[in-house]
Amino acid sequence: MNLAGKHALITGGGTGIGFAIAEALVAQGVHVTITGRRQEVLDEVATDGMTGMAMDVRDEADVTNKIAMAVAQNGPIQICIPNAGIAEGKAVHKTSMEFWRNMMATNLDGAFLTIRESLTSMRQTDWGRVITVASLAGLRGLKGAACYSASKHGMIGLTRSLSEDYLGTPYTFNAICPGYVDTPIVTRNITSIAQRAGISEEAALEIMVSSNRHHRLIAPEEVSAAVLYLCGPGSESMNGQTIEIAGGQV
Template structure:
């Protein structure tokens, strides 16, 4: 019988927003590759559903918009499972609103979760590392991080900002074994996208299939992406073969942006 090689056996990975969609897909794949994976989020029932899929998946209620929650939660996870050598900052919110109607509260809510949350997650995770520990720090940005998104100025700005963050960090830690990269998916078939369907059905006076088609037009191949396409990109960035991939934006949109 052929031996199954688990590349990430003995490593501790942390995935924020790991209870659904892209985060859950990445967390499960990392566990299958042998890592002990801490999955975080605000909805304990969703985390529990994912954690039940593998004994290497560990649920941790944590709110990336709350500094104490992030620092205390990550410190406790590291105390239990060791330094975090793979960190996937996936948690985020997507709220569309025209610029003229975007309030300061709207803007700050988006930045607190999508940008401040990544800053806190990376800083707390890196604090668990020893001076020579290799690590992979990955943020799930968006195609909106490399182009403008009509009707979503705050979201667009936040996703551009996290790309600036990983580029700055890659320069600061260039001579170490820590890499920083961003994955920029287009429209992926997840709950966060599916939740837009009722509003689009009403807006365009169409059925569910028509609403899905309208969303899919945002991808160059005009189909919704599957979660596993983003998962595969993340697993590649975590692999030993990607050890010199640093400060890059991996765009997944079915074509050129």
């Protein structure tokens, strides 16, 4: 599969995993629309082959309008990567409805809206890939992060159901489930875990590092490599799968 000239949409594409995926796809000749909440951040990081577009994945009207604009500018979306998300732990008895709804609106509703609107143009083409960025927390649950885990379980369920809906078509739906990745989200969580647990930031980092089976943080480029495989030749039968990037058995 020659990806040159295709159009990809990546939510949360201005940093971390999303930006690593954007760079990898651009290197293959794909034009990538990266979205995030702040246009100035997107403008600062966007390189040749990328278009930054501010979009709030929690807002249905904004998602509908912005994806229509992206299609008008760069053609049908044939690679859709719902990546935008919040990763924050909180005990259930300390979880407010506001915290719960914001997590679900961003992680799960945002993925649903992004996929729904991207399919409008994708289904008019002869090829498409939807690759959701979930988490190991969507497969086994994460201690102290029930809300986050529930949102990622929902994302995986959405991905698997869509793969069933489109069996036998040229569109596939898969979920990437990484462990702890070396991104700004992990950096922020180090401070959060340290404060909640009353431990040093070094000890908080070690908790995350030791959670990965190979005892190191995962590089964002390891995640983007999986995306390239799912978009490449020979991946046609990879559908409805969870791709676990964890350094060992889960």
